[in-house]
Amino acid sequence: MHTTAAVALAQPDVLRNSQRNAGTALRPEAFESIQVNLSAVERRAATLPTRRTVKKEYQAAWLVKALTCIDLTTLAGDDTPGRVQRLCAKAMRPLSDTLLKGLGLEDEPPTVGAVCVYPTMVPAAVKALKGSGVPVASVATGFPTGLTPLPQRLEEIRYAVGEGAEEIDIVINRALVFDQEWQALYDEIAAMREACGEAHLKAILATGDLKTLRNVYKASMVSMQAGADFIKTSTGKEDVNATLPVSLIMIRALRDYVEETGYRVGFKPAGGLKTAKDAMNWLILMKEELGRPWLEPDLFRIGASSMLADIERQLEHFVTGRYSAAYRHPMA
């Protein structure tokens, strides 16, 4: 097992996740005795961004990388196909020609990682993104609470996949975590994975509801054992969304899982990440704790809506040396 782990963690050349997580049987022994010390985790999380600084060309590149990992998201009650279309336009062409030229990226203009919408918005997104290579991600399973009956939740997945969504962001049933009903949680997620088919499954843990970091670790492990392709912090609707300490614990679970199984699973913080600085902090976290492979969109996504605009402004500063204003950049 250790050999697999060493290979999986250490190879910097492997930039693409070659093998999809097939999951394992439910193995509570892999997580039930987990110990997490909150204060120590908070110390690590607090000092991580202070231990690494990325400047100039490096910073610009890191910000472009962050941009390619963004799941550009709209999940609001007032979403309309028109609104989604505007978002998709931005997703395909997030940087202006001037910026691309300044960055030397005219030949390979970046796009965001995906566009993330509600199921009924999938058709509009698929249409708008056609041919761009930018996948559509859909939330499903009674997002954000997950409290609709299981058949309906599974049906929602099938609907979204049927409409062309390539990624499905499901929410887990928090009650099963509180009651430590791991078999039931595993079965639900496994069923969702099956419903996804070829589409990738991102399991949203809603860590703000789970509260303890031990719960976060256990829910992460059950999700991965049940076949999640990504684990994701939050719906963006909980009181507390993505934080560095919570992310650190999920990342430790990812690391333990890859050591045990050889499967690399992706990570997606979502909710509350708004600035270019946030993007840098999370990239540093990924690089330090997991290594180079987790700095690509197949293993790292950021669920955000306003972050892109801040990244654009920072990149413009890099290119022109002048501080930019938000109104100068096309809206998402």
Next chain:
Amino acid sequence: MVHVKDVLKSMDYGPAPEGNEHVVAWLETHKAGFGHFIDGKFTDPAAGKSFRVTNPADGKLLARAAHGTAEDVDRAVAAATRAFKSWSKLSGHERAKYLYAIARNIQKRDRFLAVLETMDNGKPIRETRDIDIPLVSRHFYHHAGWAELLESEFPGYQPVGVCGQIIPWNFPLLMLAWKIAPALAAGNTVVLKPAEQTPLTALAFAEICREVGLPAGVVNIVTGEGDTGAALVAHEGVQKIAFTGSTDVGRIIRTATAGSGKKLSLELGGKSPFIVFDDADLDSAVEGLVDAIWFNQGEVCCAGSRLLVQEGIAEKLYAKVRARMEMLRVGSPLDKSTDIGAVVSTEQLERITSLVAKGKEEGAEVFQPSSIQIPGTGTFFAPTLMTGVEPASTVAVVEIFGPVLVAMTFRTPDEAVALANNTRFGLAASIWSENINRSLDVASRLKAGVIWINATNLFDAAAGFGGYRESGYGREGGREGLYEYLAIDSAKAKGKEAAKVAMTAAPSPTAQIAAIDEVDRTAKLYIGGKQARPDSGYSYAVVNPAGKQVGLAGLGNRKDVRNAVEAAAKAESWGAATAHNRAQILYYIAENLSARAEEFEARLRTMTGASKRDAAEEVATAIRRTFFYAGFADKHDGAVHSTKSRHVTLAMNEPFGVMGVLCPDEAPLAGFVSLVMPALATGNRVIAVPSSRYPLAATDFYQIVDTSDVPAGVLSIVTGNAAELAKTLADHDEIAALWNFNGGVDAALVDKASSGNLKPVWNGGARNWQSPEAQGREFLRRSTQVKNIWVPYGE
């Protein structure tokens, strides 16, 4: 030219140098060299010898600093002495304003100081910027508060005078703050000598002192080398020496100040254990290790340098540690992404290198991460993990003071404690376990001054820092730290010079024993709960002031002391008993003493010639005093310091263990009781040497001890030549603290001998043993050492 496109592939961090142009410009203005800062002015740098100050990261010259001579030290002490007159008279509020101004100005200059410190010492800019300098200003803020509160919080205390302070190179400005802030707050003035490797931030600090208008002479900085420090230590105008540095130099200072009466505090070396139990958060423990041993290049006195890991998880933890080490970045200290900078000097680098080689030679497996690229110039050393190390290995015993971790395994909590305590040092310890019962149990059993649970290297001005055993004595920070810079008003009562006692073992040709109107009584020694004949087989005559022989006392020798200490060492449970339990026994002693009061009165009258009234008064005092400490047994409370949020920082008063007590001739009963009872009440086992001249009240006392349920070995009484016994006690490594109140015992001799295990010695001096000045918190404080236990919490 770096292309964004390429970085997108490599995702390297790239260089992130901190600008240093302001510091370079400042050094340029001091191109002629730095003089000393004496009496508010810098001396002429051209006068006298100077030495090179270099940047360890590239070996380049940063500046030249003056090599202080005995004359420089003399002038600085003279300035400090002059300044003391007015500075000590300022109101606390006035002093608080100066300390506050210093704190503020350090904050305003924080980046300047951080960059300068990094260039001078070689430590990463992240650490100086985020840890050293913020702690420096925090320390001055905290002590501005103490200056303000001094009069109300420390009634009866006064400043000590001129303090000579010698600091090391590993945290140059922080150690300066730890020394200067409490000294100034308490009303002292200082002469500080920074380490010759790193004098620059101290000189910048001198400029800040001038900037805030600190009165001339309050702070004096004399740069130099070992001889400069020695001159400061030896100077007669200095009333207190505070030293942080190696145990070897600490020992030299203890010897040099022996008998001088100078107050002394020592923060010395360590080989602190980092204990990981199988129920720990292992990933967090690994991060803890990074903060423990790969912080400041491992050049940290309290570095968690000895990893003790429970057997079942050892390989798993080692694997995690090795993986984490691969992520460490060694390189330019000014680069913001550097984890490990340069070792301070070539000498230090050679020491680390040779110790690691020695460890390898002795069979240790040495791991250094393959990812590390050591820069071509400068004094860098790769982070190192040594496994397969045994307690007998050199690297497990000596302080390496580099980024080198040695690892050993244990099977049970008991074994963890035994291994952790298997060291001459006792500075700090780190315990990793999610079980609070186990963590606190282990914390209570570790012999160390600072204990971090699920954490390491946490510092705050409000908490005390300092060691047990050969890690030194005295505390820095918090209320407990302030006592090091204060003297109590009392203890000035003049006692009589101790009379010379001829302790001849031969029968006296002249002395006339009083008419036998009762059965002859034999005073023996009292060792391990039993009356014991002296090992020597000799007794000596006890003669009263009228020249009449009143009895014979055992002439105890070094073997009797040895036996008493061995018995005491076995009576460890005394310290673990409840305070209530100890109080009960002390009350019982008082009860039995009271029942036999008349007998003791008679003994005092015949032995010392005391009047009936005086003898009755002395016995009454002894009973009252025993009550006093019985009452205090469960009231010498520790504290919970206000440090960081969601941390309980417990300051626990712990007994030293085995204490030696040399009792005065005056008040042979009350003096004996006044010294023995506080030590017993706080949980120490005591070897008491009664007055040589009048030992018989103390030997009568063992019958009280015998009938009062005092466990065997808790109190031993060895009569004989106090001066000789004092030497043995002071020499003894098992004795952790020594009180000398016997006017016939040479303080210099005791001080000097104590440097073996660096036990604190209290040469208490004469006092009126019947008055309240012979009792109180000072005695309790002197019989305990403060252990600070940091317990972070949160779910």
